[in-house]
Amino acid sequence: MTRKPRIAITTGDPAGIGPEIARIAAEAPAVTAICDPVIYGPTTPEELAPFTRGRVSAEAGRAAYDAILKAVNDAIDRQVDGIATAPINKAAFAAAGLPWKGHTDLLAHLTGARRGVMMFHSAALRVILATVHIPLTDVPAAITQPLIEDLVDLAARELPRFGVAAPRIGVAGLNPHAGEHGLIGREDDAVLEPAVAACAARGINVRGPFPADTIFVRAARGEFDVVIACYHDQGLIPVKLAAFGKAVNVTLGLPIIRTSVDHGTAFDIAGTGAADPSSMIEAVRLAAKLAHG
Numbered sequence: 001m002t003r004k005p006r007i008a009i010t011t012g013d014p015a016g017i018g019p020e021i022a023r024i025a026a027e028a029p030a031v032t033a034i035c036d037p038v039i040y041g042p043t044t045p046e047e048l049a050p051f052t053r054g055r056v057s058a059e060a061g062r063a064a065y066d067a068i069l070k071a072v073n074d075a076i077d078r079q080v081d082g083i084a085t086a087p088i089n090k091a092a093f094a095a096a097g098l099p100w101k102g103h104t105d106l107l108a109h110l111t112g113a114r115r116g117v118m119m120f121h122s123a124a125l126r127v128i129l130a131t132v133h134i135p136l137t138d139v140p141a142a143i144t145q146p147l148i149e150d151l152v153d154l155a156a157r158e159l160p161r162f163g164v165a166a167p168r169i170g171v172a173g174l175n176p177h178a179g180e181h182g183l184i185g186r187e188d189d190a191v192l193e194p195a196v197a198a199c200a201a202r203g204i205n206v207r208g209p210f211p212a213d214t215i216f217v218r219a220a221r222g223e224f225d226v227v228i229a230c231y232h233d234q235g236l237i238p239v240k241l242a243a244f245g246k247a248v249n250v251t252l253g254l255p256i257i258r259t260s261v262d263h264g265t266a267f268d269i270a271g272t273g274a275a276d277p278s279s280m281i282e283a284v285r286l287a288a289k290l291a292h293g
Contacts, residue, residue, distance in 0.1 A: 004035050005081035005291035007284055008071040011041030014051040015060045016265025017275035018086030019043045024277040025084075025284050035288035038080060041067030054267040061092030068103070072110045075256040082257030082287035086280060087265045090133075101133040104251055107258055117154060117252040119226070120236065120262060121162065121286065122243035125219055126226040127235040128155055128252070139231045140187055143174055148195035151228050156204045158252050159225060161290060170215050170224035171196050171208030172234060178209045216242075245278040248286045257290045259283040 009026055012018025019042060026037040042048050042063065051060050068088075074080045090101055100106035108116035119128045130151055131142045152169055159167035171192055173179060179188030192209040199206045208215070212229070216238035219227045229235025239247050240262065247262040261279040269275055 005288050006079070007035045007037050007287045007291065008074060008080040008083045009037050009039050009280075009284060010064075010067045010071050010083065010085045011039065011043055012067075012086030013060050013064045013089040013092055013265045014042050014048055015053055015055055015057065015092070016087060016089060016267050016270050018064075018088075018265065019048060020271070020273075021261070021275050021277040021280040022086045025280040028277070028281050031281055031284045031288075034285060035081075035291070037284060040071045041086075053270040056089060056091045056095060056267075058092065058095040058097070061089065061094070061096035061098060064088045064092065065096065065098055065106075068106065069110065072107065072256065075258075076111065081291035082259070084280070084283040084287045085258065085260040087261055087263060089265045089267075103258070103260060104132060107251055107254055107256075111254050111256060113254050115150070115253050117151065119155075119158075119250045119252050120239045120247045121250050122239065122247040124242040124246075125216065125239055126159075126162075127216075127239050128226055128228045129232060129235050130228055131231050133232065136231065140174065140185075143187060143191055143230055145191050145195045145198070148192060148228065149199055152195070152199040152204055152206050153202075154252055155226050155228065156199075156206075161293075164225045166205065167225045168223070169204065169206040170210060170219055170227045171206065172212040172215050172227055172229045173209035174230045176211070176213075178211045245276055246282060247279065248283045250286065257287050259287040259290075 009022045011022045023043045071083045104116040104118050131139050155169050173188045175185035179185045182189050188209045196208050212234050249260040251258040
């Protein structure tokens with residue numbers, strides 16, 4: 001690509017901090033130096049007037065959805081080269097009658113992808129989530145051998161786009177101590193270990209399952225290029241501890257480029273000027289770099 005890529009920035013829920021961090025990111029020299037940002041959604045005082053800051057509403061949920069829909073359609077039509085999204089509010093989506101729990105499942109639906117996979121990318125740590133917005137009680141049944149194999153295959157295929165030519169993949173155990181050979185749960189031995197073995201037999205550099213209380217330390221010290229975590233908080237607690245404000249949420253498995261921030265709508269500080277745009281800036285920059293190929 002000889003021209004600068006055009007990156008769509010969606011403003012997220014208009015009652016949160018999304019519009020302000022989107023506007024700041026679009027004007028940041030670190031962004032404009034490498035891409036042409038295009039904002040989708042309300043940002044001006046007049047455009048934001050219908051929405052009450054810090055309040056969940058169906059109108060805000062619908063506005064966030066409409067911006068995402070237009071940006072995705074433009075990405076599919078090659079009018080933009082990638083999308084960086086500000087945060088949405090799940091309750092606002094529900095109030096608007098929208099069935100999706102977040103960007104990841106919505107984007108998979110809009111693009112016709114078989115599955116959207118959430119990866120958090122930072123200089124300190126990369127983490128792929130096997131499950132995302134489901135109750136903790138539903139996680140063990142959702143962790144299957146085909147799922148883990150798919151995610152390992154996806155990581156091996158996608159990480160070279162992020163400058164990792166030969167990815168070293170670690171898999172976190174589901175249970176404490178990775179099940180302690182069946183003493184603390186059977187899933188690690190019965191599901192995760194065979195999945196890792198099957199992928200390794202296909203030539204992928206993957207190991208595990210390892211206890212979750214140590215694998216992220218090992219990855220942060222350079223032993224693994226990415227860790228596959230079994231559930232939302234298992235993976236996001238270490239990422240946010242190591243790189244909050246610097247991490248970028250990337251959706252793998254889509255036919256378009258999509259990045260996002262590592263935080264939520266922050267209704268409590270919306271409109272106060274206290275919002276930190278760092279993650280939004282990093283998200284736009286990563287989308288631009290991925291668009292360059």
